[in-house]
Amino acid sequence: MAQKQKLDCHQLEPLPLHLFIQSLGNGLSWNLSDSSAALSTLADLGVDCQMLANMPLSYAPMAGDERLRSAIASMYRDISAEEVIVFCGAQEAIFATQLAILQSGDEVVVIGPGYPTLTRTVLSMKIQFKTLEVQSDPWRFDIRQLPALLSPRTRLMVVNSPHNPTGAVLAKDDAKALCSQAEFLGIPLLSDEVGTFSHDPAAPEPMRMCEHSQQAMSLGVLSKSFGLPGIRIGWLVVRNQQWREKLMQAKGYLSICPSRLDQMVATELFSRSGPLLERNNKIRFENIASALALCKKYPLQVECSRPAAGLTGVVKLLMEDPFEHARKVAQQEQMLAFPASLFGVKGPWLRVGFGSSQFTEILKRWERCLQ
Numbered sequence: 001m002a003q004k005q006k007l008d009c010h011q012l013e014p015l016p017l018h019l020f021i022q023s024l025g026n027g028l029s030w031n032l033s034d035s036s037a038a039l040s041t042l043a044d045l046g047v048d049c050q051m052l053a054n055m056p057l058s059y060a061p062m063a064g065d066e067r068l069r070s071a072i073a074s075m076y077r078d079i080s081a082e083e084v085i086v087f088c089g090a091q092e093a094i095f096a097t098q099l100a101i102l103q104s105g106d107e108v109v110v111i112g113p114g115y116p117t118l119t120r121t122v123l124s125m126k127i128q129f130k131t132l133e134v135q136s137d138p139w140r141f142d143i144r145q146l147p148a149l150l151s152p153r154t155r156l157m158v159v160n161s162p163h164n165p166t167g168a169v170l171a172k173d174d175a176k177a178l179c180s181q182a183e184f185l186g187i188p189l190l191s192d193e194v195g196t197f198s199h200d201p202a203a204p205e206p207m208r209m210c211e212h213s214q215q216a217m218s219l220g221v222l223s224k225s226f227g228l229p230g231i232r233i234g235w236l237v238v239r240n241q242q243w244r245e246k247l248m249q250a251k252g253y254l255s256i257c258p259s260r261l262d263q264m265v266a267t268e269l270f271s272r273s274g275p276l277l278e279r280n281n282k283i284r285f286e287n288i289a290s291a292l293a294l295c296k297k298y299p300l301q302v303e304c305s306r307p308a309a310g311l312t313g314v315v316k317l318l319m320e321d322p323f324e325h326a327r328k329v330a331q332q333e334q335m336l337a338f339p340a341s342l343f344g345v346k347g348p349w350l351r352v353g354f355g356s357s358q359f360t361e362i363l364k365r366w367e368r369c370l371q
């Protein structure tokens, strides 16, 4: 038993995305590929800074402050505060899940390619990731591949909808089928829904899996739809008590508890999150229209389709290799642009982020590189 719990940790492999950013050097002031919604300041949000100034800077409860957990729970249907665990960003929640659930010899079935830390782990070389491939034209998931990927060793399923980078969304019936499969196997389904509040104003919200199954753990964060990456608050809705206990044990090896300051700001924010999300979705909608119009103007250079939801999508480069293009964009316009292959997407795709309030300037700079 003791042997089974031992983790065969190996060296941290650098993430290609981070290596690429480092290779471009400093001084890039613009970002064509940003995955966050429009940024806000404390003043924009109307946060009472005096209240922050008077707050004792002590440790916080491990699972997060009660008020914040209640505020997060109220964003979901039939979820209680005790089913919410607050983390330092979504990234900590992803790693805590892997640490809490996986052991050497286990297999993970993941919708991919996609966000790098969802599709791999540093825990053990003996954990195998099997990929349910995202399909193109239009970008979508085909869960008919799922049975062939499952085995008696499957311990975790991972989905990401809205999908980073393509903006694809799981169809409701497919999402329900994944929940049923997780229930049948008695394993958790980690559902990365960090972009779930970013969608076209008239479109239905992408599904929040925890509302449909006890097995699904919905992952949320302030850094994407809310546009607040400087506040490191993420959360997992976990309805299974045993998994909550395991996650709390993992958290003891990580941040222990979320920052009191961040939680105070987040709690304030949730009391007025409706108008913030409405503003961010309006900006996103207008930015997508502007990007589609620009791509239409350069049909020999780029091909672009509307992402179903989330803050990113991919644009096909017809004339230039994505890495060459990204280097040109960096050198000529001091702007970051990510080849989608950094997220494992094969082919000449570039990730474009649609959340920024400076998108007009961003598109102007990009257009100069397309001419």
Ligand SMILES: Cc1ncc(COP(=O)(O)O)c(C=O)c1O
Pocket (backbone or CB within 6 Å): 035, 088, 089, 090, 091, 092, 115, 160, 164, 192, 194, 221, 223, 224, 229, 234
């Ligand atoms: C799909 C997805 N999941 C998780 C994360 C991690 O979020 P955070 O950096 O706020 O921890 C990201 C960040 O880009 C993401 O795109």
